[in-house]
Amino acid sequence: KEMTVRDALNSALDEEMSADPKVFLMGEEVGEYQGAYKISKGLLEKYGPDRVLDTPITEAGFTGIGVGAAYYGLRPVVEFMTFNFSMQAIDHIINSAAKSNYMSAGQINVPIVFRGPNGAAAGVGAQHSQCYAAWYASVPGLKVLTPYSSEDARGLLKAAIRDPDPVVFLENELLYGESFPVSDEARDSSFCLPIGKAKIEREGKDVTITAFSKMVGYSLKAAEILATEGISAEVINLRSIRPLDRSTINASVRKTNRLVTVEEGFPQHGVGAEICTSVVEESFGYLDAPVERIAGADVPMPYAANLERLAVPQVEDIVRAAKRACYRSVALAAAA
Amino acid sequence: KEMTVRDALNSALDEEMSADPKVFLMGEEVGEYQGAYKISKGLLEKYGPDRVLDTPITEAGFTGIGVGAAYYGLRPVVEFMTFNFSMQAIDHIINSAAKSNYMSAGQINVPIVFRGPNGAAAGVGAQHSQCYAAWYASVPGLKVLTPYSSEDARGLLKAAIRDPDPVVFLENELLYGESFPVSDEARDSSFCLPIGKAKIEREGKDVTITAFSKMVGYSLKAAEILATEGISAEVINLRSIRPLDRSTINASVRKTNRLVTVEEGFPQHGVGAEICTSVVEESFGYLDAPVERIAGADVPMPYAANLERLAVPQVEDIVRAAKRACYRSVALAAAA
Amino acid sequence: MSFSATKLAQPLTLNTTALITKQEGLEVYEDMVLGRTFEDMCAQMYYRGKMFGFVHLYNGQEAVSTGFIKLLKKEDSVASTYRDHVHALSKGVSARAVMSELFGKKTGCCRGQGGSMHMFSKEHNVLGGFAFIGEGIPVATGAAFTSKYRREVLKEADCDHVTVAFFGDGTCNNGQFFECLNMAALWKLPIIFVVENNLWAIGMSHLRATSDPEIWKKGPAFGMPGVHVDGMDVLKVREVAKEAIGRARRGEGPTLVECETYRFRGHSLADPDELRDPAEKAHYAARDPITALKKYLLENNLASEPELKAIDKRIDELIEDAVEFADESPFPARSQLLENVFADPKGFGIGPDGRYRCEDPKFTEGTAHV
């Protein structure tokens, strides 16, 4: 049986709100409008305006309010209409949320979830298309999750809401409408995924491809194409960027000896750079080829559809990179 | 003849303001107070309150105002009392400044400098000690400079002010009072350093150490210690994090075959990760040992002096890492 | 503490008789029809898949854009939001250039790089469409700062340029709005803050979002005149605009103007628009600013039916032409992807021969297609 990512998120919210009256949702248009992307559909009717709180357009203000509410053990879920807008609230995410448990020596933990669509959508231009995974996942005190499938969405959102620490939960607008099969187990209201564990979406032995969010789907498609050409790719859905599941990644690379990292964000200081470095740190001797890093182009997102397509990784880019990784040996690289 | 970094910055500002009436300084306490760290000492008296503008405490507001002024070809220098506070203005740095030249297809360039102390100071706790180099240097449209010495400070600040693009200029509070020899050439008002060029502060052949800002000094000290133990370290002062001088870094690693990266910021998605990855991309076959990444501890900065010392790299950490890199071969790593 | 808030707290009362000459009347009418017709065409083109992403139309609010912008000089500046097509048109950007931009074509005012929410025109001093709430306000304030700086520091005595910042009711709860009211008043900047209060921020009613719905009152609270005006009446808007622009131009400081208006369509073309009361919509539809102006012009013998029809027709043709132009224009070249990130891309892979960096395959490491 299938379920869209939208329904997965909606049901996860619903179940956690129903299980714990301390959980509430706040943000712009989450109530009467049912969410800009309808993730909160039906929740206002069910839980009322005190628990599904429409806020004025004050990212700094309402995020800080959410954080303050979490100081006292409420469990706010703060929706950013898109994560781009979280830039106006980033001081609270970093200082008031991420650092408080440490500064207070564990007296004040901050069980809050910041969620909303992240990264490139379609045709929305330079300001609305940025990926914030690398920024947030550089910050001690934050956990950063990036669901891909409906199972991810349900299991990780429920985990995030139950977690005692601040979690940045990065969704993807273009996945909201996608359907994925969801097992009975994953439909159960007790379902929950562990934070910090990657999922091997497809096993393989020739090359490891790491990806998160929408790029997992692209990587799976690339793996299919590669299979027809005799290359067996292992696709890792990172699920969590912080903590990063270094052991799953390294175990895979120790098996395949080749690594391609895929992300839609900007390349410099990106998730790919971190993964490459952690593999160099832990499995240097196992690498048979330079790591191939696929990322968004190092430009603000252009509006024009043809340029936009060029600015984010496509399936064929992943295929090409994987092939490069497979055909190029250390010796060759040294000669390059 | 020596000059402090403070005087280097002050003289660079003074000369550029004197050379171009479109250059002005704005920020909190830059005028009557002469700057929270006295970088703007004497400028109010010399250029008056219209060009040395004390602002209310409104990082979002005054940064946006600076950006708007730059749209029309004024050349604002926006001082953040510390770069930590730039989080409240980051939307304007990223969206209004960095992306406008692109979105407007080159119609509106933004010649603005955002400057102030960045990173850890001493005893100022978790909120006042963050390094923003990696965040800003991930963003297309921004240039990010990190001076170390007085020559750097003068040459890079003058370059930043003259540059037609937005420049994030990351100083270090603990360096302000340090003195460095400054050549006559570098004292000349025409002096200017190229943006995007690293400087080899010390040549060596056994291991490359990359660093920026205060860590350059630490790396040089480490190199001295290493020299006494027969290890010849090449120390690269990055000067510019974006653009990153990949060719200087790679050329050095192709010579030494070993790399240690040093920074005070958080490790994940940091400058070290990017450097490691760019070396893996370009010089994989030349690496004889895993890259050693030295960074700040993955924790908010603690206040207590003894913990604070543990949280940022010390000279001995660099020495130890360089030795690890030198003694460990590929084969050893593979067996680890 | 010499500033008296209460004195300014009275909305100005206006006398709208004989407010406009025939020529002005026709110009104003034409600009409003241009805005309306352009936006209607955008809706069509969006549904035909010619434009994409978020497209926010301006229908119903034309009196505000026209009322203010047509009184500006070319050197004066305008800052807008994601709902920016019509501000750009009023300021003089051609319908062709805007439509092409929306089609994502090379002939667009930003060569297809900006898109619906990001209209820029250096020539026409359109400072940009700012897609984030509040962003445009400080940038506009900075432009006003520049005018003052040019006059007072650069000694350009004739620089009396003013800046107009447009934004919505929902934006007036955002901190940047207040920060800039304060600084603009403190520094007496030549800016007009124009709130287009269309009563809704997407699906959030203004009354649910704000503790004191009378936005104009924030003017006096921050040391500047605050004015409320019927934003469906272009002549009233013009009167208020004239006074505010004059004040700014004379160096007497900023004004906050709240225009009560209404959008006749959903928030964006993706908005199902289910929350607004049909009665409310009907109420404002009956106050259509174009219909009202038409009536005024006819009743005051400032224009004849055929004259107005001729304008309607000319605009229809102009928009048809813009669509055709946009449709036939080429897509941006692949090289544009990497251009314009920097005014000076030195260090970012530009070749030693000075050739542009997009020629250099090493420019964007980690890039997808390049």
Added chain:
Amino acid sequence: MSFSATKLAQPLTLNTTALITKQEGLEVYEDMVLGRTFEDMCAQMYYRGKMFGFVHLYNGQEAVSTGFIKLLKKEDSVASTYRDHVHALSKGVSARAVMSELFGKKTGCCRGQGGSMHMFSKEHNVLGGFAFIGEGIPVATGAAFTSKYRREVLKEADCDHVTVAFFGDGTCNNGQFFECLNMAALWKLPIIFVVENNLWAIGMSHLRATSDPEIWKKGPAFGMPGVHVDGMDVLKVREVAKEAIGRARRGEGPTLVECETYRFRGHSLADPDELRDPAEKAHYAARDPITALKKYLLENNLASEPELKAIDKRIDELIEDAVEFADESPFPARSQLLENVFADPKGFGIGPDGRYRCEDPKFTEGTAHV
């Protein structure tokens, strides 16, 4: 638009005679002396190198902290800024715990991890010292939101807790202040916004930073009562505080209180304090709130000289004891470096045996010393 701003715009007039019982008077006196003596000792200790970084003292402003906080219940919350020692003390955190924190010792209220600008106490509902301008205001508003939520959603009928947010005049130009005034009024939250207007923000005079220096007026502008009070008179502050706290507790919503006060020292211990006029300093020194209270207590026969002297002495001893305690306390253990980053550090290198991650050398890749 039923809310009338003008009605609330009148500062409350107060009658300060017989405002306090003997016991209250002595408690208030003791708290103010505690704050003053503690801060004076901090200055000494800073110059002796026992504490470091930025240390912002509260001398001169004691009437505000004492006037408000001593009227609070333990369950009520307080949010502060970098100038937070005395708020923590008034709220009940021991001088030992605060002093030790400043010394960077394990026995500090945050085990040395917070420091001067970041006092937290869960037990005493000190929500934190927030070192960034404005930050504490939304967090405090969120705490007030929680009180309301607990009463209305969690049905804790007796939850009438209120929150008091303290911040400075300079902070009142920052957008977050206004965003929260709006939301607190809109949602009728049990919060009191207390502005400690000491006329200066570091070296920026309030008059140079704001277009309307009367901060209390922003209350009515945002739909809540605004009150101005002499912040050097603890009895007046108490009266205003009582009313505002009562209003919040009864669920009648927020209040903005502007306390006119003065800091007797530089902005921080690193501030040369060269810009403030000596005459201004002298003027406020003459209004020392502790001297004033002392005079009042004596004149009204609420206390005798020896009684007050005894308090002074007790406090002196308390502070001496705090210093001794802090001095003798151990430094934080090395293991603290990696503790408390998360309440649940699972995934961050915690061992399979459940032992804390700081034991695991692989926890922080890229770490300096560990």
